[in-house]
Amino acid sequence: MKTVDKAFTVLDQFSAERTEVGLSELARLADLDKAATRRLLVALSKHGFIEQSAETRKYRLGQGFLRLARIREATVPMAQAAQSVVDWLVEEVDETVHVSVPAGAAMSTIAFRLPRRGNVINLVPADALLYHATATGYAFMAHATQGTLTRVLALKREATAAGTLTAKADVMAKIEETRAQGYARTRNSFEDGVSSVAMPFYFDQPDPAGAISIALPEARMTDERCAELLPFLREAIARLEKALTGGVH
Amino acid sequence: MKTVDKAFTVLDQFSAERTEVGLSELARLADLDKAATRRLLVALSKHGFIEQSAETRKYRLGQGFLRLARIREATVPMAQAAQSVVDWLVEEVDETVHVSVPAGAAMSTIAFRLPRRGNVINLVPADALLYHATATGYAFMAHATQGTLTRVLALKREATAAGTLTAKADVMAKIEETRAQGYARTRNSFEDGVSSVAMPFYFDQPDPAGAISIALPEARMTDERCAELLPFLREAIARLEKALTGGVH
DNA sequence: AGCGCCGGTTCATTATTGACACCACTGTTG
DNA sequence: CAACAGTGGTGTCAATAATGAACCGGCGCT
Numbered sequence: 380m381k382t383v384d385k386a387f388t389v390l391d392q393f394s395a396e397r398t399e400v401g402l403s404e405l406a407r408l409a410d411l412d413k414a415a416t417r418r419l420l421v422a423l424s425k426h427g428f429i430e431q432s433a434e435t436r437k438y439r440l441g442q443g444f445l446r447l448a449r450i451r452e453a454t455v456p457m458a459q460a461a462q463s464v465v466d467w468l469v470e471e472v473d474e475t476v477h478v479s480v481p482a483g484a485a486m487s488t489i490a491f492r493l494p495r496r497g498n499v500i501n502l503v504p505a506d507a508l509l510y511h512a513t514a515t516g517y518a519f520m521a522h523a524t525q526g527t528l529t530r531v532l533a534l535k536r537e538a539t540a541a542g543t544l545t546a547k548a549d550v551m552a553k554i555e556e557t558r559a560q561g562y563a564r565t566r567n568s569f570e571d572g573v574s575s576v577a578m579p580f581y582f583d584q585p586d587p588a589g590a591i592s593i594a595l596p597e598a599r600m601t602d603e604r605c606a607e608l609l610p611f612l613r614e615a616i617a618r619l620e621k622a623l624t625g626g627v628h
Numbered sequence: 629m630k631t632v633d634k635a636f637t638v639l640d641q642f643s644a645e646r647t648e649v650g651l652s653e654l655a656r657l658a659d660l661d662k663a664a665t666r667r668l669l670v671a672l673s674k675h676g677f678i679e680q681s682a683e684t685r686k687y688r689l690g691q692g693f694l695r696l697a698r699i700r701e702a703t704v705p706m707a708q709a710a711q712s713v714v715d716w717l718v719e720e721v722d723e724t725v726h727v728s729v730p731a732g733a734a735m736s737t738i739a740f741r742l743p744r745r746g747n748v749i750n751l752v753p754a755d756a757l758l759y760h761a762t763a764t765g766y767a768f769m770a771h772a773t774q775g776t777l778t779r780v781l782a783l784k785r786e787a788t789a790a791g792t793l794t795a796k797a798d799v800m801a802k803i804e805e806t807r808a809q810g811y812a813r814t815r816n817s818f819e820d821g822v823s824s825v826a827m828p829f830y831f832d833q834p835d836p837a838g839a840i841s842i843a844l845p846e847a848r849m850t851d852e853r854c855a856e857l858l859p860f861l862r863e864a865i866a867r868l869e870k871a872l873t874g875g876v877h
Numbered sequence: 878a879g880c881g882c883c884g885g886t887t888c889a890t891t892a893t894t895g896a897c898a899c900c901a902c903t904g905t906t907g
Numbered sequence: 908c909a910a911c912a913g914t915g916g917t918g919t920c921a922a923t924a925a926t927g928a929a930c931c932g933g934c935g936c937t
Contacts, residue, residue: 380671381893382631382925387675390696398703402884412927417885422629426636427731433832436884440700445707445738446731447639448697449754451689454647458694482676482695489694505698583682630924631894651915661895666916685915 382419385411389419390428390440391483395505399437455582457589460622461490464591468615469493472593472608475500478619479508479515480589484534486515489589500573500594511536511550512543514575517563518590521554522579527586528554542567562609563590566597574600576608580616582623591615634660638668639677639689640732644754648686704831706838709871710739713840717864718742721842721857724749727868728757728764729838733783735764738838749822749843760785760799761792763824766812767839770803771828776835777803791816811858812839815846823849825857829865831872840864 392400392408400408406416420438423429427443452458461478468476469492477491485507493499510516510531520528536545542565544550557563563577575594579587593608641649641657649657655665669687672678676692701707710727717725718741726740734756742748759765759780769777785794791814793799806812812826824843828836842857 380631380635380667382629383635383668383671384674386629386632386635387677393696393699393703395699395702398699403882413884414886414927415925418629418925419632422632425633428636430833433834439703440696442700442706442729442738443731444693444696444700446736446754447642447689447693449736450642450644450647451691451693453644453754454642454688457691480691482692487695487698489691505695505702584679585682652913661897662915663897663917664895667894 385409385415386419386423389416389423393440394507395503399432399435399439401435401437405438455623457582457623458489460619461589461591462492464615464619464622465490465492467618468591468593468611471611474593474595474599474608475502476591476593476615477502477504477515478589478591479513481519481586482507485509486513486519486589498596498599500596502594508569509536509539510534511545512539512565512569513592514563514565514568514577514594515590515592517553517557517565518577518579518592519587520550521557521563522587524585539569540567540571540573542571544568562612564605566600572597576605576612578612578616580619580623582620588623591619634658634664635668635672638665638672642689643756644752648681648684648688650684650686654687704872706831706872707738709868710838710840711741713864713868713871714739714741716867717840717842717860720860723842723844723848723857724751725840725842725864726751726753726764727838727840728762730768730780730835731756734758735762735768735838747845747848749845751843757818758785758788759783760794761788761814761818762841763812763814763817763826763843764839764841766802766806766814767826767828767841768836769799770806770812771836773834788818789816789820789822791820793817811861813854815849821846825854825861827861827865829868829872831869837872840868 388409388411389405392405402417403413406413409416420429424431424441427441429438430441431438465476465478473494473496475491475493477488479486479488487507488502488504491502491504493501508515510520520531523531532547532550538545544553566574573594574597575592577590577592579590582588591612593612637658637660638654641654651666652662655662658665669678673680673690677690678687679690680687714725714727722743722745724740724742726737728735728737736756737751737753740751740753742750757764759769769780772780781796781799787794793802813824815823822843823846824841826839826841828839831837840861842861
């Protein structure tokens with residue numbers, strides 16, 4: 380199904396930072412022929428998944444995704460369940476919490492909340508979280524099936540902060556460490572000054588469905604603090620998995 | 629791009645009422661070969677837009693749509709803008725209000741709210757609203773471009789209540805009436821006992837982007853009441869269009 | 878005028894696809 | 908028990924659909 384792959388390659392070029400793209404640029408980004416790209420865009424727009432701006436002639440994602448997203452959420456109310464668990468966990472640990480799920484070439488946040496205090500970690504939802512640069516990513520990779528892990532490790536890795544691991548051997552070692560201790564912990568990996576702990580949660584698949592992460596300023600993240608956070612993280616995982624399996628069927 | 633059409637034909641079989649479907653049934657619903665259906669499902673699942681239940685082997689929509697829906701909403705915050713206009717309009721008219729947009733074979737609700745009073749019209753969001761059975765649908769059709777209208781009129785029309793129009797001539801007459809008076813008004817069309825008035829709103833396209841509708845029990849819908857509602861509906865349209873064009877760029 | 882880029886289109890070439898038979902398995906029926 | 912009607916899933920190959928280099932006409936810049 381090469382055509383379907385190409386259609387999604389085109390759709391994958393859109394992001395919260397690049398919401399509207401012209402034909403030539405889109406073809407370049409997706410590494411496709413311009414004619415093929417246009418054919419795909421026309422086909423997608425016929426179904427409401429792509430719109431073309433009347434004034435700039437650029438293309439953007441269409442309304443159709445809202446509808447399918449609502450149906451998906453009616454099927455598995457993951458965003459909803461995740462948000463309620465996040466709300467609980469933020470109260471308990473008084474730090475920023477987010478839940479992210481694998482989404483193609485990166486992970487994407489489906490729920491988050493900041494604590495009511497001054498010095499906190501902020502994050503932009505709908506931003507892509509790189510597997511090799513986030514605790515969430517390591518939590519996922521460490522428990523993913525072989526095939527999934529291979530696919531993820533084949534992706535390009537760039538450094539986003541001083542502590543980002545990019546060499547495959549380093550990433551593998553970090554995955555091993557994560558697997559051994561049962562949780563992922565990163566420092567200055569996604570962004571300087573940010574520390575995170577994360578654990579994966581499961582739903583109906585051999586791969587983790589995603590991960591819950593607590594993010595805090597590096598200065599506050601001692602071994603003691605980490606040990607305090609872990610039981611809450613575990614409890615949050617249990618609550619989320621319960622909500623997901625209990626709520627459906 | 630027949631392949632893309634087929635992929636979306638498969639995706640279109642999922643709805644809030646039918647969230648999980650098996651391979652054979654899906655092939656039957658989409659009127660595709662089982663082998664082709666499976667190839668499509670495998671391709672879609674590779675990108676996270678379809679998942680397969682581990683226990684029932686049935687297929688369901690995947691997480692991917694949440695991500696794209698978030699990006700879409702970051703591009704054009706229509707759901708958000710619609711909700712705030714709905715909130716305002718409900719306060720003013722004290723009746724159920726919803727905003728719906730065309731979504732393939734029907735319209736789908738992106739924002740709604742019930743008033744704080746006893747006898748009101750309820751509605752299930754993510755439910756499909758048929759073009760020929762709702763004020764929203766007539767508001768859209770009456771101002772749609774020729775091509776769009778032809779496509780919509782080619783769809784199957786079934787009656788859902790005593791007053792539903794199904795014959796093409798009747799529907800055309802209703803469209804003419806709607807166009808002439810500048811708003812759509814229905815009685816017992818979607819469901820017995822429900823009356824609605826609706827007007828279309830635009831964003832960046834020749835076709836209306838959707839419609840805002842006020843729904844109330846038939847008994848309350850007199851000509852006087854309708855005349856009262858219209859100015860508020862017009863104001864709501866203006867607010868929504870302003871939010872959409874003002875908010876972007 | 879000349880250049881470089883844009884969105885969009887054409888059509889001979891080539892790769893994907895559709896249809897169908899088929900497998901293994903499960904649950905039901907007489 | 909055997910026959911049957913479902914299910915999910917696979918392999919084959921002629922028929923069909925996607926492909927992409929070259930090409931438009933237009934716009935903005937020098």
